[in-house]
Amino acid sequence: MSVIQSIKGMNDILPDTVAVWQRLEDTLKRVFAAYAYREIRLPIMEKTGLFARSIGEDTDIVGKEMYTFEDRNGESVTLRPEATASCVRAGLEHGLFHNQQQRLWYMGPMFRHERPQRGRYRQFHQAGAEAVGWPGPDIDAELIALSRRLWRELEIPMPRLEINSLGEVESRRRFRASLVEYLEKYRDDLDPDSRRRLDTNPLRILDSKDQRTREILRDAPELSAYLDNESAGHFEGLLGLLEDMGIEYEVSPRLVRGLDYYTRTVFEWVSEGLGAQATVCAGGRYDGLVELLGGKPTPAIGFAMGLERLVEAARMELPPDRPDVFVITVGEAAGRRGMVLSEWLRDAGYRTRLHCGDAGLRNQMRKADRSGARVAAIIGEAESAAHEVTVKSLRANIEQFAVKSDGAVRAIEDLLARTGGETDA
16 A cells, blocks of 8 residues: 655655744744734635735736635635735724724745745745734834844844835836836747736736846836835835835835735845745735725735745754653553653653653663763662662763652752753753
8 A cells, every 4th residue: 555645845844843943933923022013813714705806816826826625615715825815804804903003923824836846835834924004114114124133033144125116006007008018019029927917917027037038128117117206205215214224125126026915115035045936025015905805995014924935044053852851760660650750850841751661771771862861860670669760960970879759850950950951940
């Protein structure tokens, strides 16, 4: 019988790697808290209409990448491809935006049926932040400052900040018409994806990686020439705030985002050395999304970052993945006493590994040594009969000693302190 394997693009995260993820997640939580953002937890599955309405039916995500199916009630549902739409839906459903401003963050798995490649999988994980209710450029600057702080905390070489303004809907409409008029002259020279997008979502052509298409785009109209005065002032205000905080940036006139709900500010943090998928964090304003999903006109901005890419980029020093104490028992009575001692040690805050199952003393000592534990607590038949524990240092040249069972935890604590292995207990 063949072995069942995981679905393509949906990967296991094994114990050795989980330690990196946990440190990353702890750092994210700490930085979000420093800016007074509150966590929101969202369902993995939503009604398909939520994403079709918010992201845009002509986008690649909705048209080609979503995991969509009918549930047993015949309703079309979708595994979430992103979380901003879900966050806005939850805020509207529960009244979070009614005469209120909200700073929210989330973390969890997303799903897109893409071609798996380095740093991009079909089940992937994102963390993101959303600030709802602020119209000015100050909240844009705060979100960008928050993301910069993450790179510092994660000890990631500072990515490059690329930033642009898409303007209001009317600005983009006029720019889109001009771009289509220009590109129509080169339709046959465009790559296949760009030819398709020319009829559905022409702004996405600006993201093309095809060399010939990029050459054609060199002389294409630029969005900045169509920017409305209010959006231009907002953008200038944002750039000034970034300069005040010493945040370096690069204005990228070709930067657009793949989701229809973006307006005004858009930005990406780009890190070299991560292959073709070099963007580690991206976001922007979506001032029309709350209204699009049934609420009142509400300004908002957010970003999301792929955690798989951050795991690759982060250079975090992890604590040793080893127990403090390895409990060795020989015999049935000793096994019962070892179980109790192990619980006492865990109550005191020590990482404790109990050898379960039958094995000789020598075999268990080898396992204790390989585990990296600093101390072995040994209960053999003699110790069990005498209600004692033999305490042995595995990393220092200290003679082993016996102690009564009710004093074993304190004796182990003292030994760990003497050998530099004191924990936070």
